[in-house]
Amino acid sequence: MVTLSDIAKMANVSKSTVSRYLNNGSISEKTKKKLDKIVHETGYQPNALAQSLKASQSNMVGVIIPRYDSTSTNQVLKGIDSISYEKNIQLMITNTNLNLKRTKENISLLQRQKVGAIILFATEIDKELEKQIKLSNIPIFIIGQQINNCPSFIYKDYEAGKIIAKHAIEQGHKKLLFVGVTEKDYSVGVLRKKGFYEVAEKNNASIEFIETGFSRSYSYEKSLDFLPKIKATYIAAATDHIAIGISNACAKLGISIPEDVSLSGFGGYSIIQNVYPHITTVTYPFSQMGEIVMKRVIQVLDKGTENIDKLTELQVNLNVQGSTKKI
Amino acid sequence: MVTLSDIAKMANVSKSTVSRYLNNGSISEKTKKKLDKIVHETGYQPNALAQSLKASQSNMVGVIIPRYDSTSTNQVLKGIDSISYEKNIQLMITNTNLNLKRTKENISLLQRQKVGAIILFATEIDKELEKQIKLSNIPIFIIGQQINNCPSFIYKDYEAGKIIAKHAIEQGHKKLLFVGVTEKDYSVGVLRKKGFYEVAEKNNASIEFIETGFSRSYSYEKSLDFLPKIKATYIAAATDHIAIGISNACAKLGISIPEDVSLSGFGGYSIIQNVYPHITTVTYPFSQMGEIVMKRVIQVLDKGTENIDKLTELQVNLNVQGSTKKI
DNA sequence: CTGAAAGCGCTAACAA
DNA sequence: TTGTTAGCGCTTTCAG
Numbered sequence: 035m036v037t038l039s040d041i042a043k044m045a046n047v048s049k050s051t052v053s054r055y056l057n058n059g060s061i062s063e064k065t066k067k068k069l070d071k072i073v074h075e076t077g078y079q080p081n082a083l084a085q086s087l088k089a090s091q092s093n094m095v096g097v098i099i100p101r102y103d104s105t106s107t108n109q110v111l112k113g114i115d116s117i118s119y120e121k122n123i124q125l126m127i128t129n130t131n132l133n134l135k136r137t138k139e140n141i142s143l144l145q146r147q148k149v150g151a152i153i154l155f156a157t158e159i160d161k162e163l164e165k166q167i168k169l170s171n172i173p174i175f176i177i178g179q180q181i182n183n184c185p186s187f188i189y190k191d192y193e194a195g196k197i198i199a200k201h202a203i204e205q206g207h208k209k210l211l212f213v214g215v216t217e218k219d220y221s222v223g224v225l226r227k228k229g230f231y232e233v234a235e236k237n238n239a240s241i242e243f244i245e246t247g248f249s250r251s252y253s254y255e256k257s258l259d260f261l262p263k264i265k266a267t268y269i270a271a272a273t274d275h276i277a278i279g280i281s282n283a284c285a286k287l288g289i290s291i292p293e294d295v296s297l298s299g300f301g302g303y304s305i306i307q308n309v310y311p312h313i314t315t316v317t318y319p320f321s322q323m324g325e326i327v328m329k330r331v332i333q334v335l336d337k338g339t340e341n342i343d344k345l346t347e348l349q350v351n352l353n354v355q356g357s358t359k360k361i
Numbered sequence: 362m363v364t365l366s367d368i369a370k371m372a373n374v375s376k377s378t379v380s381r382y383l384n385n386g387s388i389s390e391k392t393k394k395k396l397d398k399i400v401h402e403t404g405y406q407p408n409a410l411a412q413s414l415k416a417s418q419s420n421m422v423g424v425i426i427p428r429y430d431s432t433s434t435n436q437v438l439k440g441i442d443s444i445s446y447e448k449n450i451q452l453m454i455t456n457t458n459l460n461l462k463r464t465k466e467n468i469s470l471l472q473r474q475k476v477g478a479i480i481l482f483a484t485e486i487d488k489e490l491e492k493q494i495k496l497s498n499i500p501i502f503i504i505g506q507q508i509n510n511c512p513s514f515i516y517k518d519y520e521a522g523k524i525i526a527k528h529a530i531e532q533g534h535k536k537l538l539f540v541g542v543t544e545k546d547y548s549v550g551v552l553r554k555k556g557f558y559e560v561a562e563k564n565n566a567s568i569e570f571i572e573t574g575f576s577r578s579y580s581y582e583k584s585l586d587f588l589p590k591i592k593a594t595y596i597a598a599a600t601d602h603i604a605i606g607i608s609n610a611c612a613k614l615g616i617s618i619p620e621d622v623s624l625s626g627f628g629g630y631s632i633i634q635n636v637y638p639h640i641t642t643v644t645y646p647f648s649q650m651g652e653i654v655m656k657r658v659i660q661v662l663d664k665g666t667e668n669i670d671k672l673t674e675l676q677v678n679l680n681v682q683g684s685t686k687k688i
Numbered sequence: 689c690t691g692a693a694a695g696c697g698c699t700a701a702c703a704a
Numbered sequence: 705t706t707g708t709t710a711g712c713g714c715t716t717t718c719a720g
Contacts, residue, residue, distance in 0.1 A: 083413050088715050309635060387706095
């Protein structure tokens with residue numbers, strides 16, 4: 035492996051001169067040319083570890099994701115990536131596999147790697163993790179949940195629930211069904227439902243509630259069961275995945291959407307285009323979320339952690355497609 | 362930031378003693394206890410950069426992916442991750458955004474980070490990239506394409522094509538349609554088609570061919586056009602995404618699957634469960650691919666690059682679902 | 689414009 | 705078992 039030292043020897047200059055050459059320090063035209071040649075011929079590449087050690091910080095930003103196949107996470111990643119690439123910041127992506135222990139391990143790992151900041155896609159957060167986050171000497175940015183005094187970035191889930199209920203009401207529906215998930219999940223299980231109920235009740239609609247899981251397949255099975263028994267003319271599923279499970283079950287049972295029943299989701303995942311009719315949903319600005327977070331990270335990297343907003347809420351939008359209709 | 366030096370001072374021992382303590386060297390029970398306490402109280406974490414610099418290699422493995430939202434890539438990543446986590450190897454995932462230039466940059470970047478090996482999800486490979494790969498002092502493992510003298514891992518796409526054609530023939534179909542992609546893509550555009558044609562022709566089936574793109578939406582639009590005009594009783598789409606586009610178009614046009622026409626894909630993505638009926642496909646062992654590659658990487662990390670297989674081909678399997686039927 | 693020297697935090701001979 | 709010393713590859717004063 036060719037090092038800066040080797041280059042210096044070959045060029046008969048000192049290491050500092052080579053270092054200056056690499057880092058745009060002042061250097062004579064003559065030595066510059068000499069070094070140009072040698073560096074090119076040897077294919078020399080500076081050792082990033084040594085650079086970072088010297089600087090006591092790497093130029094990386096750590097990102098902790100819950101799993102590789104989350105549609106929303108990947109959209110956010112895309113946004114993060116677009117900004118970080120532009121700004122020449124390297125990402126170090128680590129996976130927790132939805133495991134709380136691995137989340138903690140990954141934070142520690144990234145700290146040991148001296149990343150400049152950490153972006154954490156939050157799922158479960160317990161007391162210990164919260165403490166770890168608060169004690170971190172490296173700034174940690176939370177996506178999807180809110181922690182006091184930490185820069186947190188969330189979506190307006192409560193609003194989203196209201197938006198869907200409003201849509202149902204405006205379409206003339208009075209008998210509603212909300213297919214939700216466990217209240218352990220605050221954003222999806224609590225906020226969306228709460229917003230939905232509030233608007234629905236205010237408009238004197240009747241609401242049934244059924245709890246299911248996050249997976250399409252589980253929702254599908256469950257739907258085969260409950261669909262024949264419900265009275266609702268409008269089904270609001272708590273996620274697009276759940277909506278697709280329901281949609282599949284409807285197809286199986288010969289229930290047609292939106293003629294027999296209207297159906298909507300939350301998320302705006304592109305997979306909702308994979309079922310026909312496409313599903314009405316509330317679109318979340320995932321990729322924009324990534325861009326916003328990364329810009330904030332860069333700001334902190336440049337100017338320090340002062341005056342940083344602790345909470346950023348992103349707006350969501352109704353996207354009406356073929357699965358809902360007026361009655 | 363607390364360093365090993367600090368710990369040494371606080372404990373009144375030398376740095377090497379602390380280092381030994383951390384790395385399971387022999388140490389007296391007494392100093393061990395003393396250090397236990399101090400390390401715990403200070404929350405000391407070794408600087409990974411310094412460790413890696415010293416070792417002239419980090420304990421990381423670099424992974425270069427084409428994009429964040431590729432279903433197959435994410436499945437493979439899952440397999441890679443399961444093994445690397447088990448073996449305590451940290452992954453450094455970098456994205457190329459399907460950009461050849463970024464692919465080259467990422468290789469260079471990972472080399473500068475002194476990763477132990479690089480796993481490259483290959484898309485486009487030009488002469489320059491091939492040269493870069495061959496000259497790399499760090500072993501590079503290629504997934505999805507074959508490069509001479511580099512450990513390459515591919516799927517049996519040619520076989521896959523034959524399997525699908527055989528299935529169609531066995532179901533009694535004689536009028537076939539292959540909806541493919543550009544031949545620039547060797548695996549999908551050439552091999553799958555070639556295998557399909559070979560078996561079909563041997564069995565005197567007639568074959569129509571239509572070229573489309575990789576995206577579901579483009580295939581959907583295109584299908585609206587060609588579906589009314591075709592004579593085939595069996596449509597073989599070159600990917601699951603294309604198959605879903607076709608399936609959606611059929612729904613739109615009132616063509617029912619599999620009564621009016623049989624339809625199959627390639628890939629085995631879980632999204633084929635999102636349309637009803639589920640689509641017959643050839644399942645690719647994505648996550649197994651990841652495990653196999655990572656195991657090979659570890660082998661090389663442990664024992665060096667000798668005697669390593671240059672080519673590994675993974676078997677694929679027919680998965681018959683509701684979208685194809687006997688006539 | 690250039691070089692000598694110190695040091696980032698850690699590990700690993702080698703001696704004691 | 706422990707300490708001393710040197711050095712991984714780089715950057716950055718400080719002199720010259």
